[in-house]
Amino acid sequence: xxxxxxxxxxxxxxxxxxxxxxxxxxxxxxxxxxxxxxxxxxxxxxxxxxxxxxxxxxxxxxxxxxxxxxxxxxxxxxxxxxxxxxxxxxxxxxxxxxxxxxxxxxxxxxxxxxxxxxxxxxxxxxxxxxxxxxxxxxxxxxxxxxxxxxxxxxxxxxxxxxxxxxxxxxxxxxxxxxxxxxxxxxxxxxxxxxxxxxxxxxxxxxxxxxxxxxxxxxxxxxxxxxxxxxxxxxxxxxxxxxxxxxxxxxxxxxxxxxxxxxxxxxxxxxxxxxxxxxxxxxxxxxxxxxxxxxxxxxxxxxxxxxxxxxxxxxxxxxxxxxxxxxxxxxxxxxxxxxxxxxxxxxxxxxxxxxxxxxxxxxxxxxxxxxxxxxxxxxxxxxxxxxx
Amino acid sequence: xxxxxxxxxxxxxxxxxxxxxxxxxxxxxxxxxxxxxxxxxxxxxxxxxxxxxxxxxxxxxxxxxxxxxxxxxxxxxxxxxxxxxxxxxxxxxxxxxxxxxxxxxxxxxxxxxxxxxxxxxxxxxxxxxxxxxxxxxxxxxxxxxxxxxxxxxxxxxxxxxxxxxxxxxxxxxxxxxxxxxxxxxxxxxxxxxxxxxxxxxxxxxxxxxxxxxxxxxxxxxxxxxxxxxxxxxxxxxxxxxxxxxxxxxxxxxxxxxxxxxxxxxxxxxxxxxxxxxxxxxxxxxxxxxxxxxxxxxxxxxxxxxxxxxxxxxxxxxxxxxxxxxxxxxxxxxxxxxxxxxxxxxxxxxxxxxxxxxxxxxxxxxxxxxxxxxxxxxxxxx
Numbered sequence: 033x034x035x036x037x038x039x040x041x042x043x044x045x046x047x048x049x050x051x052x053x054x055x056x057x058x059x060x061x062x063x064x065x066x067x068x069x070x071x072x073x074x075x076x077x078x079x080x081x082x083x084x085x086x087x088x089x090x091x092x093x094x095x096x097x098x099x100x101x102x103x104x105x106x107x108x109x110x111x112x113x114x115x116x117x118x119x120x121x122x123x124x125x126x127x128x129x130x131x132x133x134x135x136x137x138x139x140x141x142x143x144x145x146x147x148x149x150x151x152x153x154x155x156x157x158x159x160x161x162x163x164x165x166x167x168x169x170x171x172x173x174x175x176x177x178x179x180x181x182x183x184x185x186x187x188x189x190x191x192x193x194x195x196x197x198x199x200x201x202x203x204x205x206x207x208x209x210x211x212x213x214x215x216x217x218x219x220x221x222x223x224x225x226x227x228x229x230x231x232x233x234x235x236x237x238x239x240x241x242x243x244x245x246x247x248x249x250x251x252x253x254x255x256x257x258x259x260x261x262x263x264x265x266x267x268x269x270x271x272x273x274x275x276x277x278x279x280x281x282x283x284x285x286x287x288x289x290x291x292x293x294x295x296x297x298x299x300x301x302x303x304x305x306x307x308x309x310x311x312x313x314x315x316x317x318x319x320x321x322x323x324x325x326x327x328x329x330x331x332x333x334x335x336x337x338x339x340x341x342x343x344x345x346x347x348x349x350x351x352x353x354x355x356x357x358x359x360x361x362x363x364x365x366x367x368x369x370x371x372x373x374x375x376x377x378x379x380x381x382x383x384x385x386x387x388x389x390x391x392x393x394x395x396x397x398x399x400x401x402x403x404x405x406x407x408x409x410x411x412x413x414x415x416x417x418x419x
Numbered sequence: 420x421x422x423x424x425x426x427x428x429x430x431x432x433x434x435x436x437x438x439x440x441x442x443x444x445x446x447x448x449x450x451x452x453x454x455x456x457x458x459x460x461x462x463x464x465x466x467x468x469x470x471x472x473x474x475x476x477x478x479x480x481x482x483x484x485x486x487x488x489x490x491x492x493x494x495x496x497x498x499x500x501x502x503x504x505x506x507x508x509x510x511x512x513x514x515x516x517x518x519x520x521x522x523x524x525x526x527x528x529x530x531x532x533x534x535x536x537x538x539x540x541x542x543x544x545x546x547x548x549x550x551x552x553x554x555x556x557x558x559x560x561x562x563x564x565x566x567x568x569x570x571x572x573x574x575x576x577x578x579x580x581x582x583x584x585x586x587x588x589x590x591x592x593x594x595x596x597x598x599x600x601x602x603x604x605x606x607x608x609x610x611x612x613x614x615x616x617x618x619x620x621x622x623x624x625x626x627x628x629x630x631x632x633x634x635x636x637x638x639x640x641x642x643x644x645x646x647x648x649x650x651x652x653x654x655x656x657x658x659x660x661x662x663x664x665x666x667x668x669x670x671x672x673x674x675x676x677x678x679x680x681x682x683x684x685x686x687x688x689x690x691x692x693x694x695x696x697x698x699x700x701x702x703x704x705x706x707x708x709x710x711x712x713x714x715x716x717x718x719x720x721x722x723x724x725x726x727x728x729x730x731x732x733x734x735x736x737x738x739x740x741x742x743x744x745x746x747x748x749x750x751x752x753x754x755x756x757x758x759x760x761x762x763x764x765x766x767x768x769x770x771x772x773x774x775x776x777x778x779x780x781x782x783x784x785x786x787x788x789x790x791x792x793x794x795x796x797x798x799x800x
Contacts, residue, residue: 035495037475040460040657041624043612045605046638084457098638099459099624120725121765125637165545173544236617243609246641262500266475269619346497384497 034292034348034358034380034394036251036283037266038084041099044248048094048129052209052287053202055131061092061195062112068191069108074160077106077188078145078176080168087355088163088192090288095130096248101168103141103176104132105148113151115144117172141168142175149179156180160188193360198374203289203354204398207376210247210291211396211407214282217242217250221297226418227274235267238282247284251357255279257306257390264347264384264392275300277414279384279392283357290357291407292378294394296414309389310414313381316344317393317411320379321404325350325371328363340388347382353396375399427471430575431507434469434568435487441564442485448532450561451521451550452481453542460624460655460662461742462735463569465538466491467660472505473736478517478546481508484528492520518549525554535561571755572738576661580757580779583620583656583663584788587777590615590654591667591791594627598798600646600671604629604639611654620656624664627652629671632770636666636763646672646800651763651773655734662734664759665789666775672800681766682795685774688712688762689793692730696760696778696785702741702748706730709762710746721765731760734777756780757788 069077081089082101090096093104093114100117113134116126123137134151136144149156159180165173166189177185199207217238224237235252242250253264257277264281272278281294296310316324316331324331328349335341350363353376361371363379371377380394393411397404438450452465454474466474469481469489476494483489489508493499496513503511514520525534536542536550539560550558572580593614598607608627615623626636629648636653644650648671655664670678688709695704709730710722721727731744733756740756741748761775774793778785 035456035476037473038456038458040458040622040655041626041638043608043623043625043638045603045608045641047640082457084455119635119728121635121727121771122637123725124634128640165543165548167543169541170544170547171540230619232619233617236613239616240609240613243612244606246605248638262504263497265498265501266621343497346495382497385500 034351036253036357039249042083042096042249043098044243044250045246046096046098046129046248049287052206053094057200057202058092058094058131062106064195065092065106065192066108068188069160072160072186072188072191074158074186074188075108076154076156077160077162078164079104079106079162079192080164082167085163085167085356086288087196087359088189090355091192091196093130093132094288095126095132096288103145105145107152107154110152113148115141115148117141140175141172142179145176146179156183158186159183160186162189162192196354197352197360198372199354199376199398204374204376206287206289207291207354207396207398208407210284210286210289211293213242213245213247213286214284214291214293215408216245217284218280218282218293218295221280222415222417225272225278225297225299227299228271230269230271231267232269234272242284247286248288249285251283253281255384255392260384260386260388264382272299272418277306277390279382279390281392281394288355290353290355291396292353292357292394293396293408294380294382294392295411296390296392298414298416299418300416302414302416306390306414309383310391312389313383313391313393314411317379317381320349320381321397321406323403325363325377325379325404335383337387339385340383343383343385343388344381348380350377350379352376353378371399373399373401377404427575428507430573431471435483435489437568438483438564439485439487441568442535445535445561445564446533447485447535447559447561449482449484449525449528449530450535450537450564452483453536453538454479455541455543457541458622459541460735461732462541463565463739464660464736465565467736468565468569470506470508472502473660480517480521482521482524482528484530490524492517518546518553521550522553533557533559535559535564537561537565566739569738570740572661572757574755576659576737577779579659579661580663580788583658583661584777586615586618586620586656586658587654587663587665588789588791589618590625590656591652591665594650594652594669595796595798598644598650598669598671600644600800602644603641604644605641607644608639611652615656619658621660622657624655624662625653630770634765635771636773644671649678649770649772650798651771653773657736660736662736663777663788664734664775665777665791666761666763666773667791667796668772668774669796669798671798674795674797678769679795681769682772684712684716685762685764685772686793689760689774692760692762693778693785696752696780698752698754698780698782700752702744702750702752703746705760706744706746706748713764718764718766721767726765727763730762731758731775733758752780754780754782
């Protein structure tokens with residue numbers, strides 16, 4: 033599984049671009065969620081998200097918590113409400129991020145939930161939960177469940193997950209936009225990376241490029257051939273060295289939609305063994321993109337080194353991408369994933385560690401009836417920089 | 420960026436000793452330090468505090484037994500190298516099944532008694548329930564142990580705090596150097612971020628807001644800067660897991676007389692509240708001093724929600740002296756504490772104005788860590 037270091041605040045451009053994704057689209061999503069509620073017999077649906085994982089929440093509300101969490105309260109009929117854990121003075125700002133008119137800015141979720149239910153005269157009997165128990169802090173959930181005393185709880189995250197799998201044309205356009213921003217950011221490695229430059233200086237330049245283009249959040253991870261013991265990690269203070277290989281992956285969200293892009297760079301002339309390792313990775317990556325994603329385990333047999341195979345599996349060969357950096361479907365060793373047109377995927381091959389070689393390729397795709405369409409330029413040889 | 424800090428064995432030995440004493444006092448056989456991947460500037464991160472590793476991935480835990488041995492559980496197998504590099508803990512294991520692995524570990528370590536949970540306040544309900552199934556009534560909430568042990572950053576952390584303060588100063592400089600009419604808020608915020616991250620800030624709880632009448636500081640939006648805009652900035656970089664906060668206000672063009680007049684109230688409130696920051700005094704009077712100043716100018720109503728409430732706070736990850744500077748806080752200020760004091764205030768005539776500094780408490784009073792003057796700034800429009 034791929035992940036990155038979380039930040040304390042989603043502090044990039046925080047807006048709702050109504051041209052990018054319309055209120056009408058959210059009404060359609062709400063309607064499909066309510067269909068799921070009817071099928072499961074739920075009379076209330078609660079959807080939770082926090083500043084780290086807000087996919088389900090943003091799917092229905094477009095809201096992205098900046099540093100804590102938020103809870104969407106969806107009755108079977110009538111207007112939904114949003115409960116945000118924040119000081120009340122933040123309320124006008126929060127309202128700019130969502131189409132939901134009724135936003136409660138509260139200290140505790142139970143308080144806002146009780147207000148929303150009271151306003152509607154609701155006493156729910158069967159409450160569907162999406163990402164609530166999985167993510168909401170135990171102390172908050174304890175009070176929320178008390179506020180719903182007597183109700184039966186139903187786990188309904190699967191309903192939201194299934195609705196998010198196939199991306200609409202608006203979502204696809206936002207994924208293309210995010211991918212484009214990442215290409216611009218990653219292109220700066222050629223200019224910024226050189227011997228003696230600190231990792232964080234390179235990261236900062238890429239971060240600025242992405243933020244200038246309106247991302248909400250930006251992530252950067254690096255692994256270096258000079259220290260094969262340590263895998264992809266946030267940028268540190270060490271200066272870059274002549275002749276080493278850099279595996280760099282960047283990720284960003286734009287209008288809540290994430291993309292990930294990873295490449296291999298060489299500081300100086302590419303050593304023959306590095307070219308061989310990258311060529312192997314690129315061959316596997318091309319096969320993944322050409323249809324191998326359906327049974328990715330078969331492709332791993334082409335990797336001669338067992339530790340390199342383990343590396344590829346540990347980082348993951350791919351996963352869905354959209355409102356979260358890693359979402360369904362997840363491509364595993366034995367997985368047989370049915371990919372449908374409209375799904376968005378990150379495909380990835382990362383060979384990192386002792387006796388693994390040094391190669392990283394990851395990029396986003398959208399599935400079409402004809403196969404996978406890449407959202408980034410094709411991968412060539414490792415980019416030699418800083419010489 | 421990850422905190423770049425070699426594990427300080429002596430400091431961690433001291434922590435483990437204190438934990439063993441606390442376990443003995445509270446009749447606990449072990450402590451489980453837990454963190455989700457979600458990080459908060461307003462909390463001590465339990466895993467970072469005990470291990471030196473800022474956690475990545477959904478579930479990270481450190482089990483410390485009453486004998487003082489420790490095991491770290493991480494959720495990303497490929498992150499094991501970073502974990503081993505950062506922590507003093509030798510036994511590091513990757514797992515996809517957190518609660519089951521904790522149970523297995525407890526059996527392996529022959530932990531028969533109660534287990535204290537540190538980090539319960541932010542533990543997801545599902546993980547708490549899963550651990551409850553494994554241990555039943557043997558799980559005890561033990562967040563108070565960390566709250567009591569992590570109130571001070573420690574004198575050895577002063578260089579990191581000072582470096583963070585220098586970085587915060589450069590962050591605010593970036594506003595003065597880059598803000599121009601027509602620029603979007605998020606473009607300006609990107610320059611602030613760059614100024615700090617390119618100098619080694621690991622993270623930033625940073626908000627830059629420009630408006631002719633703000634209600635609060637918030638992450639940047641796409642509004643273009645205009646002449647006369649008031650830019651409010653909350654800048655909070657971290658170095659080695661220690662945060663520093665700087666709050667300032669700048670005006671695009673010459674500030675109007677009313678803005679100058681109202682900002683002077685913030686300056687007065689700052690001066691009077693800092694006079695209350697002395698070892699042995701309570702936290703509440705720091706807030707009361709500010710509120711008295713604003714009330715004297717007729718803004719008492721605006722010292723309460725939905726406008727204002729908190730007048731400063733501790734800054735987390737590595738330490739937290741107390742949570743909030745509010746009138747009712749009875750906590751006692753002690754030498755070595757570090758926190759931000761900010762008479763940020765919504766004023767109906769001007770909108771929200773910001774002024775705040777992080778202080779390190781010394782024997783004779785507060786030591787301001789940043790160098791940016793405590794005044795209203797002007798940017799040539």
